[in-house]
């Protein structure tokens with residue numbers, strides 16, 4: 001392996017190899033009040049011990065009203081800090097770097113009889129019903145993102161990842177389909193990105209200088225061209241790493257050149273990589289060390305995220321280094337069906 005096991009420096013942090021564990025929710029079931037428990041320490045500790053360079057902890061809610069399921073991890077209160085601290089320390093003990101993925105569901109908040117669902121603007125499609133958030137609510141949510149990032153910093157995480165893909169709140173703000181606001185937070189791309197730009201500015205003022213900001217975006221927001229524009233703007237805002245996945249609402253998949261042997265999501269990431277000067281993580285169906293190394297050697301990305309394979313085999317990295325047989329995910333989907341009855345990515 002030429003590149004897979006080379007380290008990479010980001011903001012003074014040496015990430016020991018190019019393998020990222022992408023955020024994957026709900027694999028630990030007994031979470032109460034958003035708090036880290038022994039299950040999380042074991043789950044993430046095993047992957048850190050197994051050699052992963054960078055662990056991005058699953059989507060963690062920034063607000064108690066926005067829970068994917070009751071057992072979602074949280075960073076909306078200072079009460080979460082001790083648990084997060086143990087988690088960061090566990091992964092550091094085994095040599096991995098660790099980010100916390102910050103999420104708000106926006107229009108995807110689960111509507112129960114009492115739940116007041118809101119997003120950037122009114123939305124009534126795909127079985128979702130939401131009202132537009134007021135300006136006060138918008139500012140409150142910005143504050144929740146900032147406070148959650150500060151808590152991650154205080155807990156000893158190396159960075160955070162804004163979840164701006166898969167149709168959640170930050171993706172909704174950037175989307176022309178979802179964001180019909182008529183104030184300064186809607187309209188032009190510049191305005192649609194104002195919500196996150198203001199959060200990033202505030203976070204950067206308050207966190208440690210070497211705290212890393214990653215942003216997970218869809219390559220197709222809604223087209224690859226617009227995805228590239230967004231990536232460039234995120235770089236200008238001071239994002240340190242882009243983690244390129246897919247967009248959650250109606251969007252166009254980029255056309256693949258016939259010679260491109262990887263998934264369209266990897267292709268989107270590779271096109272964004274060519275247009276920015278910050279490191280790019282690509283993801284989706286990469287599966288084997290050989291494919292990951294080839295992606296890196298071709299210069300398609302700086303990091304490769306290995307998701308479902310790391311659920312199945314926590315020792316994927318160490319086994320790849322030692323040329324030991326790896327257990328591969330059979331795509332039978334219990335990990336996803338079990339959780340949400342359909343794949344979050346499709």
Ligand SMILES: Cc1cc2nc3c(=O)[nH]c(=O)nc-3n(C[C@H](O)[C@H](O)[C@H](O)COP(=O)(O)O)c2cc1C
Pocket residue numbers: 022023024025026058059101163166216245283284285286287305306307308309335336339344345
């Ligand atoms: C069980 C499960 C949970 C997931 N949870 C999240 C999540 O919390 N945040 C996120 O951005 N993506 C989530 N994803 C998507 C993964 O991060 C990743 O993009 C996807 O699994 C594709 O990579 P792979 O083909 O290597 O598995 C999840 C995927 C799975 C299978």
